[in-house]
Amino acid sequence: MLRREVPVAVAFISGAVVLIAYFLPDRAINQFSQDILLWRAIVAAFALGLGAVNLINITTRRLRVQRGGRVPNVLLLVCLIGYSLLGVFLGSQHTMYRYIYNNIYTAASSTVFSLNAFFIASAAYRSFRVKNIQAIIFFVSGFLVLIGQVGIGAAIWSGFPRVAQWIMAVPNTAVMRAIVIGAALGTISTSIRVLIGAERASFGAE
Amino acid sequence: MSTWHERLGNLDRRLIYVFLIVGLLVPLIRPIGLPLVIDPMVRAAYGAIDALPDGSLVVFACNVNPGTEAENWPSAVAMGSHLIAKKCKIIVLTLYADGWMYADRFIREVATPLGYKYGQDIALLEFKAGVQNILAAFAKDPVGAFSKDYKGAALSSLPVMQSLKTIKDVKMYYDIVQLESAKAAVAMIEPTGVPVIAAATAVFAPELAPYAASGQIKGFVVGLAGSAAYESLINKPGRATAGMDAQSIGHLVIGVCVILGNIAYGASRRSGKGGAGDVH
Numbered sequence: 001m002l003r004r005e006v007p008v009a010v011a012f013i014s015g016a017v018v019l020i021a022y023f024l025p026d027r028a029i030n031q032f033s034q035d036i037l038l039w040r041a042i043v044a045a046f047a048l049g050l051g052a053v054n055l056i057n058i059t060t061r062r063l064r065v066q067r068g069g070r071v072p073n074v075l076l077l078v079c080l081i082g083y084s085l086l087g088v089f090l091g092s093q094h095t096m097y098r099y100i101y102n103n104i105y106t107a108a109s110s111t112v113f114s115l116n117a118f119f120i121a122s123a124a125y126r127s128f129r130v131k132n133i134q135a136i137i138f139f140v141s142g143f144l145v146l147i148g149q150v151g152i153g154a155a156i157w158s159g160f161p162r163v164a165q166w167i168m169a170v171p172n173t174a175v176m177r178a179i180v181i182g183a184a185l186g187t188i189s190t191s192i193r194v195l196i197g198a199e200r201a202s203f204g205a206e
Numbered sequence: 207m208s209t210w211h212e213r214l215g216n217l218d219r220r221l222i223y224v225f226l227i228v229g230l231l232v233p234l235i236r237p238i239g240l241p242l243v244i245d246p247m248v249r250a251a252y253g254a255i256d257a258l259p260d261g262s263l264v265v266f267a268c269n270v271n272p273g274t275e276a277e278n279w280p281s282a283v284a285m286g287s288h289l290i291a292k293k294c295k296i297i298v299l300t301l302y303a304d305g306w307m308y309a310d311r312f313i314r315e316v317a318t319p320l321g322y323k324y325g326q327d328i329a330l331l332e333f334k335a336g337v338q339n340i341l342a343a344f345a346k347d348p349v350g351a352f353s354k355d356y357k358g359a360a361l362s363s364l365p366v367m368q369s370l371k372t373i374k375d376v377k378m379y380y381d382i383v384q385l386e387s388a389k390a391a392v393a394m395i396e397p398t399g400v401p402v403i404a405a406a407t408a409v410f411a412p413e414l415a416p417y418a419a420s421g422q423i424k425g426f427v428v429g430l431a432g433s434a435a436y437e438s439l440i441n442k443p444g445r446a447t448a449g450m451d452a453q454s455i456g457h458l459v460i461g462v463c464v465i466l467g468n469i470a471y472g473a474s475r476r477s478g479k480g481g482a483g484d485v486h
Binding site: 018030033034037038040041043044045047048092093098101102105106107108109110112113114117118120121122124125126127128129130139143146147148149150151152153154155161165168169172173176177180 | 219222230306
């Protein structure tokens with residue numbers, strides 16, 4: 001019983017206070033709202049810790065059942081635990097902590113992102129098929145924006161940048177507004193359901 | 207025996223990789239000098255910073271991460287240098303855990319060489335998790351939302367923080383976009399009357415355009431192209447300008463890939479053999 005009622009009550013009080021504080025200039029409610037917003041930061045920090053514990057659990061289970069290769073799983077655990085301990089005991093200002101971040105994490109992460117260029121080129125060649133009118137519109141607008149935003153487009157024809165800017169400013173903006181407004185309405189309705197306890201999935205229900 | 211369109215359609219992907227890498231490397235080694243395209247939104251962001259009175263207090267959300275460094279770091283340097291040229295007092299914060307390394311790097315590699323003193327002209331706030339909530343708390347009470355800087359020093363001991371009493375003291379909020387940070391800035395900071403400008407990777411351009419059209423974002427710089435354009439506006443060509451020829455050729459290679467792939471596909475369909483290289 002309490003497993004459901006308490007979270008619903010906490011969600012309702014927190015949401016209602018922050019919502020009321022948005023419309024009412026009352027000092028006490030605003031102070032309480034400010035406290036709730038900062039408590040949320042603490043909860044979010046706990047969520048990070050929970051994520052790390054979950055990752056450790058999954059990885060150790062994979063190691064036990066020998067799934068997914070031993071080396072990547074051990075490497076993941078060593079990096080996760082080792083780097084966390086380094087940050088906790090030496091501090092994030094320590095030379096070694098910075099060195100690992102700047103010379104291993106940054107380099108590895110940038111490399112993975114850079115590889116996207118090759119996958120995109122290969123996928124563009126093999127998978128992007130102009131089969132119908134929608135695909136033609138998608139291809140033409142994508143190509144014009146792709147070319148129009150870089151110097152080679154302007155070098156070929158000075159009108160390319162203007163066409164790309166028009167596509168971004170008019171059709172793209174119109175469609176994105178529709179998506180944003182739709183998402184906002186969805187967020188409002190979901191928030192109301194969470195506030196009144198109707199959104200059971202948020203509280204662990206199947 | 208396979209036809210030309212079958213061979214073209216089933217081109218070895220390693221060949222495509224070679225085309226791309228050559229297309230990217232050659233302009234980096236021997237720049238072509240292609241023209242720079244200056245988007246109106248880049249001009250708007252430049253104009254918004256340029257219109258700030260000297261010495262204004264600006265909040266800079268430095269949400270750069272290693273994956274977006276190639277596109278976002280040049281804009282952080284260019285727009286940050288512009289803020290420094292305007293003698294703005296800069297309060298740096300980071301809404302994501304991996305942003306503070308770049309914020310710290312901005313202070314050491316950009317602000318300090320230009321004569322800024324930590325604590326006096328610029329400060330970096332501690333990291334707190336929870337993007338929307340942190341910005342909501344900051345918009346309501348910027349002094350109460352953070353108590354320490356990233357080194358653990360009390361903010362009240364830093365002279366630059368003395369000019370911040372309410373959100374109205376902030377003359378501009380500059381966000382380097384990561385995930386939902388721009389939406390959070392539009393929702394939490396912009397309604398207080400503080401102008402918001404943004405810089406982001408190119409994939410965020412469609413998402414930012416409606417906010418710029420409505421005036422909720424005063425201007426934005428997206429991708430390496432936007433950063434290069436900004437560098438040209440402040441007459442300081444840097445890393446983005448150097449990479450633009452390579453990006454131009456990269457875009458061209460991808461465009462040509464799509465065209466060639468579709469020529470092979472169309473020819474295969476006409477010959478009645480289905481689509482060469484078709485992925486179902």
